[in-house]
Amino acid sequence: MTTTKAPTAVNLDHVSVEFSTDRGKVLALDDYHSEIEVGEFFSLLGPSGCGKSTLLRIVADLVNPTDGEVSVLGGKASEARKRREIGFVFQDSTLLPWRTALQNVQLPLEVGGNKGAKSSSSPQDLLALVGLAGREEAYPHELSGGMRQRVAIARALVTQPEVLLMDEPFGALDEITRDKLNEELLRIWQETGITIVFVTHSIAEAVFLSQRVAVMSAHPGRLREIVNVPLPHPRHLDVRDTAQFTELAAYLRRGLEGK
C-alpha cells in the first residue's frame, strides 16, 4: 500500500538559535525539529523561556536560525512573508486606538495592498466570522479584551494568509472568555482550513485546540516530544470532562516535567 504524505506548511529542520547579548551568548533553541502539515492545528507547549516565541518568529522571518533550515509552504520564510502568506496574532491585540474595529481590520490592506483575486473575505465578513457583526464602528477602548483579540484575529486573516501564527493570544484573558475564544478559534480553523501554529503555557488549552502538541523544555529550548491529540472534531468544551482528555493532559504534564 502506498501512503501519500500530506503537504508541509512549515518545516523546521533541526533549527538552533543563539542570541548574542552583553553577557555573552544565549542558546535559545537547540536542534528543534518538526514538520507541520497544511491545514494542521499545531501547538508549542513549554515553560517560560523555552523558545516558543523564537520559533514563531523564525517562521515569520523575524529571526534567522543560527543553524538548521526553515521552509514555509515549500519556500523560504522571507518569500512567504513577502507574499503575505503568514498572519500573526500576539498576546496583546496591538490595535490602533484611533481606528475603529473595521478600520483596524482594513489596515493590512491599506499598508500592503490587497492580494486581489485571492482575497474573498471582506473586513466586514471577517468581523462577522469572529463574532463581531454590528461592532464595526466601535473603537478599541469600547471593546472588552476578548473582543479586541477577536479584532486582532480578523486583522490577521484579512490578507488571506495560509499560515496563522498565534503567540499566547488568549493568555491575558479571564478563563471564561478564554474558553469561549478557544471554541470560536476551532470553528474559524475548520471554516477557513488555515494552518495554525499556536503557542501556549496551558496544557488544557493545548489539548483542547490541537491535533498535535510539541512539548518543549527550557534552557536551552529543546523539543521533548510531539504528542498526537486524537480527540474527534468538532470539539466542544465538555470534551474536557472526558477520560481521554484527562489522560492526554496528564501525559503532557509528565512530558513537561520530563518524567
Ligand SMILES: Nc1ncnc2c1ncn2[C@@H]1O[C@H](COP(=O)(O)OP(=O)(O)OP(=O)(O)O)[C@@H](O)[C@H]1O
Ligand atoms: N532578542 C533576544 N536577545 C537575547 N535573548 C533573547 C532574545 N529573544 C529571546 N531571547 C532569549 O531566548 C530564550 C527563549 O525566549 P522566547 O521568548 O522564545 O521563549 P518563550 O518560550 O516564548 O517564553 P515565554 O513563554 O516567557 O514567552 C530566553 O532565554 C530569552 O531570554
